[in-house]
Amino acid sequence: MTVKTLIASATAAVMAVAAVPAAAEYPERPVTVIVAWGAGGSTDTMARIFANYIGEDLGQRFVVENREGAGGEIGWTALANAPADGYTVGLINSPSFESKGIVRDDVGYDMEDIRPLVNVVTDPGVLAVAADSPYETLDDFVAAAKENPGELSVSHEGVGGDDHLAALDFTDKAGIDVNFVTFDGNAEATAALQGGHIDAFEGNMSEVANQIENGSVRALAVWSSDRMEAIPDVPTGQEQGYDVISAASRGFAVPADLSEEQYNTLLEAARGVIENEEFRAELAxxxxxxxxxxxxxxxxxxxNNRETLETLWEKDPWIEQ
Incomplete structure (x- = not known):
């Protein structure tokens, strides 16, 4: 082979390599984050903060899209049916996410169609009333409910959610009957409480901690094993004789068929966000x-949560409660 031919061959080889497109780095465009609840609540707020951090880490915008309704089912159905291309992530709330398929056979999504990625927050439940409520303690509320069966109204976000199950557990152990009112998010429920449209709010600590601190809302109990640092003056249900433990776990998931490479990219980015002290400080x-x-x-x-819920359902179905 002549030197001229050798040079020509080498040049052709280099050009051939150059002609092969470089592997694209994921993500190449903005990622949609489906939140199955309305804007303004703690679930939505956490999702937006997380989206900002993970977007900065991965170099693309993560854009929150609220798809509220049916106690989370609309948003989770959209997540399950989204293309598994890495450009749709969803926020899931436990135990609402697991309980839907136990309550009904016609739920729009199947847990197997959605792959959990990471849990971020676990938010204990509280029972609270407005500051001008006549109920100063949990026992006051129980006494009034016993005197007026089915008349006192209590909020929750949907059948089978943590707040609904906590309220059922509490009313069962207290031996009272109340009127449950469903809201598409705790932001609506807290507004209804302060507007005098419901007697009590059953939801999560983060939704009302600031109102408790400024005195516009009075918490009667926190459903945790120990008092919470954010609301240290609020007694637990156990302290008052009601053995109720409840919390909402909020995390992220993706369509089940997402590639392992993209799943791991998101998982490691999520880990970095959660280990970021600035992110933790914002949530604190x-x-x-x-x-x-x-x-x-x-x-x-x-x-494991689903198995526990299935056992509870078999023992005492809550669909009509």
């Missing part, structure tokens, strides 16, 4: 306890 300001559960551990956590 909002009274949201960060309790990370990653990858397959989160999958197992939700599967």
């Amino acid at each position: 300001e909002l009274n949201m306890p960060v309790v990370p559960i990653y990858g397959e551990d989160f999958v197992e956590f939700l599967e």
Whole structure:
């Protein structure tokens, strides 16, 4: 082979390599984050903060899209049906996410169609009343409910959610009957409470911690095993003789068929966000306890929850309560 031919061959080889397109780095465009609840609540707020951090880390915008309704089902159905291309992530709330398929056979999504990614926050439940409510203590509320069966109204976000199940557990152990009122998000419920449209709010600590601190809302109990740092003066249900423990776990998930490469990219980015002290400080300001559960551990956590809920359902169905 002549030197001229050798040079020509080498040049052709270099040009051929150059002609092969470089592998695209994920993500190449903005990612949609489906939130199955309305804007302004703690779930939406946490999602937006997380989206800002993970978007900065991965170099693309993560854009929150609120798809509220049916106690989360509309948003989770949209997530399950989204293309598994890495450009749709969804926020899931436990135990609402697991309970839908137990309550009904015609739910729009199946848990197997959605792959959990990471849990971020675990937010304990509270029962609260407006500041001008006549009920100063949990026992006051119970006494009034016993005197007026079915008349006192209590909010929740949907059948089978943590607040609904906590309220059922409490009313069962207290031996009272109340009127449940469903809202598409705790932001609506707290507004209804302060507007005098409901007697009590059953929801999560982060939704009302600031109102408790400024005196516009009075918490009668927190459904945790110990008092919470954010609301140290609020007694637990157990302290008052009601053995109720309840919390909402909020995390992120993706369509089940997402590639392992993209799943791992999102998982590692999520880990980086959760380990970021600035992110944790922002959530602490909002009274949201960060309790990370990653990858397959989160999958197992939700599967175990579902098994527990199935057992409860078989014992005492809550669909008509």
